[in-house]
Structure formats: structure tokens, C-alpha cells
Amino acid sequence: MIKIERRDETSNLIYFLTPVLAIFLTLVAGAIIFYLLGFKPLEALKFFFITPISDLYGLSELLVKATPLCLIAIGLSFCFKSNNWNIGAEGQLTFGGIVGGGVALLFYNHEGFYVLPLIILAGAIGGMIFAMIPAILKIYFNTNEILVSLMLVYVSKLLLDYLVVGPWSNPEGFNFPETRQFSDTARLPILFEGLRIHAGIFIALVSVFLAWVVLFKTYLGFQIKVSGLSLKTAKYAGFKGKTMILLVFMVSGACAGLAGVGEITGPIGQLHRMISPEYGFTAIIVAFLGRLNPIGIVFASLIVALTYLGAETAQIFLQVPKYTGQVFQGMILFFLLASDFLLFFRIKFLRFKKYEY
């Protein structure tokens, strides 16, 4: 006999162990999928999760991919904690990239220490403003922020496409859909010679620290948490709900914008059509896998970044499409949500009772 009971309280240990369980189950399911597709499961998993990070270059690539994921997820955690469903981070990233890239092109061939900070600031503001659209529409017109923020993803990508094909395309670029290469003053410094890891990682780490301070050490963080748990309580306590919606969207948009500008001034060095391999969407998974906790998000971003690298390696060695990474990302979230069941319920295996009273 199996009986399912609601737990009186959730244990902290299970709260942080279930993500590990979810990752384990994802690996098992992944092995099964690889087997069904005709690969040797263990070998495929090795190509996916071990080969990519078995050298220094791989580890650096891992951090390059984890940086934007971590940044965006940190921002999203503010939204999700307060029950605001911003799923358009990809659009905010793109728009941040556009604004930052525009400033970089404006200061093309400018020397001066101020160029890079200006670009980064512009990117953050760009993402922030773009995220304010769904927030303001939600506040004043009661529109669904999920749909609005998502529609804006398509709009921003088309805008980027227009700019790199049209007015911003490289005058010496033989009509390739890309802008000029940014000048060196507009690039984030590389940390180690020969590797791609760049200073953007510090922006991510600072934002992790700031998020931790705000969420755990300030009254604002408390307000965000309460509104997420119960909107009624928040209203009763007199928290300003509308300001809060705007604020969390602004934080989240700024983080996504920073991620975008970090990509174009870091590894990419110019604007073109594909400035993000859907980091904005994947970061949603990172946020959940990290339990909306800044420290958790750091670990989660590393794990999810590995699925990107793994997909690239597997594409080369096993000829599977790069989208395989997304299958793993989707599964991680499935298993994570499913294992949350253990948080609130306990499964009891009962022996048959011999005596009934």
C-alpha cells in the first residue's frame, strides 16, 4: 500500500536536494532518448557532459555561457519571486544589445576609458526600458505580462534584423547582415590569453551579490517575497503593488540587457542576427533550478551552460542537432517541478494492517 500525505513543513534539505535529483533523472532520461535514437547511451552522455569540460578551453567556454544565463536568471528571480511572469528576457537581452551596440557604433574609433562603461550602461537601460512595456501595460491595462513580454521577443529580434541588414550594416561588409567590429575600447577585456572568458563574469558575480543583499537583507526583498506568497497579505500590509511590479520588471530587464551587452562586447564583438542562442528562455530554467536563490542560480547556470556546450560537442561527434540541448533543458525543468512533489508530500509505504479497530 502506498499512501500520500501532505507534509506539515518542508525540510530545507529536500528543498536543495531535489534539484540534484532532477539532474540525475534528466541524465537517465537522456540516456534512454540517446538509446532510442540509436546511440550508445553512456558514450553519448560522456560526449555531452564530460568531454566539453575536460580541458581549460572547455572550462572557459562553460563560464562564457554561464555568465549571461546567471545574469538573466538573477533578474528573473525578482520577477518570479513576486509572481510576475516575465518570460520575454530574450527580447530584453536583444533590445539591450541593440541599444548598447548602437552606442558602441556611435563611439566607433573613440579612445577613452568612458566608452565601455557607457555602452554597458546603455545596454542595461535598454533592457530595462523594454521590460517596462509589459510591466506598465500590466499595471494600467491589466494585460497578461506573459503574452506581452513574449510578443516583444519577436519584435526585438526583427528590429535587430532590420538594423544589421539595413542602416547599421558594415559599410565595408559586402552586405553581410552584421555591423562593424567594435573597436578595442568598446570590448570587455579578455581575462586569459587564448581563452574567451571575459570580464563580464564580474558583472554577473556583482549582480549575484547585490541580489543576495536585496533579497535577504532589505525590507524590499521581504516585500517581494510576501507578494509572491500571498498577494492579499501584501495588500493588507500596505505594500505598493504597482510600484513593485514595475520595479521587478526593471531589475529583470536591466539584468537581461546587461547580459545582451556583455555578449556583444565580449565574445561577439559586433551586432549580428544571432546575438543569443535563446539565453533569455533558458535562463527561466536556470532561475527555477537555482530555486530563485542567488547562490543556487550560480550553480544552476553552470549546469545549464553545460547543456549548451554538450549539445555543441555532441553535434560534432554524434551529428545530433544543436537543439538536443533544449531537450535536456526542458527535461531538467520537468523533473525539477515533478520532484517538488516531494517537498509538499511524503510517500508512505504502509504495511497491511492486521487489526482493525
Place this chain on the structure above:
Amino acid sequence: MNIDINFLGILIGAIMASSVPLILAASGELITERSGVLNLGVEGMMIIGAISGFALMVITDNLFLAIIGSMLSGLLLSFIFGFLTQSLLTNHVATGLALTIFGIGLSAMIGKDFVGIPGKEFPLLFVNLKEAIPLFGPIFFGHSIVFYFAFLLPFGTNYFLKKTKIGLIVRAVGDSPVSAANQGINVLLVRYCCILYGGAMCGLGGAYLSLIYTPQWIENMTAGRGWIALALVVFATWSPLKVLVGAIIFGGITILQLHMQAIGIRIPVQFLSALPYIMTIVVLVIISRDSRKIKLNTPTSLGQIFYKEK
């Protein structure tokens, strides 16, 4: 003037054809949402429907099997969603997002070997009437069976929800699962059925794209239609007949921007392509402004987790 009238007929016919996947997916999702479940995985289920329909067509060379298979695969994917949200009580929004991400990835994985294979011609009905009648011929005739099914579906859905006992049960479950459960209704069963039905319709909508509308497989070929279908349900304030109106409006925008591109109107292509998405936002704003109107048909328990202590 004869040519102009025929052109108008063809244009309207094209608009209606392009709205078919939206009608199918939105009608399915509408039933799901009416039972109180918010499934954001529409895009994922559509794309899986598109690839499995196309793959089955290539493998079996049988269009009927392809259509049925696409519906089954949409249904299968929605079962994952149903099991997680209903039996394991997960958050609807997060689970739906996971479903979309998973579906897009899986479709590309399956579709790897099907890129570049030409599709098969889908049988069209009443082709001779299409040419015989001016204006109305190209509008109403010479379409596939899925087309006619899609245009009847909203009326059927409307009848089902308003006039049948099961429809009433679905609405009751969506509005107040607790009272419904107290009346002896099996809330979980009703919701599972509605989720699976929604999945099947989304699968069919996807298959319409890959088998009939543009008969081929392209990665990510649904291009956000699933999300527009979700917006349509809000646009329609959960009433089936308005889904039809909304879908035709969006189909119209899609076709008109294609024609504007073809004529060579001096607006950048990208701005025209962005039009359907921008219009979705504008329409959402207009509809959502009036909160009374929106609350009228909104399933009260939409997106909430239901758990009955046994």
C-alpha cells in the same frame, strides 16, 4: 473587374487558410483553460504535431495516418503536462514553458533527417466549384478537410460548452473545482480529458502547417503561432466564436503583410513581419482594459493548483 473580384476571393481564401492553425490550437486551448488549466505549452505541442505529422507522411506515405499521428503526438506531450500539473501538482506556467522548450528541441531532434524533403500534395475538396463560382468559389471551396473541420470547430465548441451536460461540467470544474468535487465530479478526470483534447488540437494545428499550408519541415516552423493562439484565447475572452473572429483577423494581418512585401511597399520587411506580434499586444491591451468584460467568462480557477485531501 472580373479579375479583381477573383483576386479578392483568393485573398480572403488565403487569409482563412492561414488562420486555420490558430483556430485549431486556440479552440483546443480554450477547452483546456475552461477546465481551469493554463497550458503554455501550445507552441511546443504544435511543433511536435508538425514534425510527427510530416515524418509519418514521409515514412508511411499515408496522409490519414500522418494526421492521426500528429494529433496523438500532441496528445502525448500534453499528457506529460497533465501528469505534472494535475497529479504532481506543479505550477502551470513553469510546466507549460518547459513543455514548449522541450517540444521545440525534440522536434528539431526528430526532424533532423526530414529537412529538405518535399511534402506531398494534400487532397483538396470541391476543386471544380472553386473555379466555377466567382468570388465565393476561392473563398469557400478547394480547401483541405482540415480547413473545413477548423471552421466548424468553434461552433461545435460553443455548442458543447453551452448546451451539453459535459460542457457544463467542464465549466463547473474550471470555475470552482472544490464545489464540483463536492458534487461528486471527478475533477482530475475532467481536467485530464480537457488537457489531452487541447494537446490533440494543437498537434493537428501543427500538422496543418507541415502537411497542408507549407508542405515541408522547417525547424521552428510554427514561428510563435502557438503563443498567438494563447493570446487569441484571451482576446476571445474564453468564448469559442470570438476565437474564430480573432484568428481571421490575425490571419488577415499575416497575409496582408506578405502581400505588402510582394507589392514592394517601401516599409522594411521586418516591420511588416513584426505587425502580427505588435497587433497581438495592441489587441490584448484593448481587450484587457475592461476588467469586467474579461472576468465574465474567465474560468475562475484558471492556473490554480487543485488538491483534494483524500
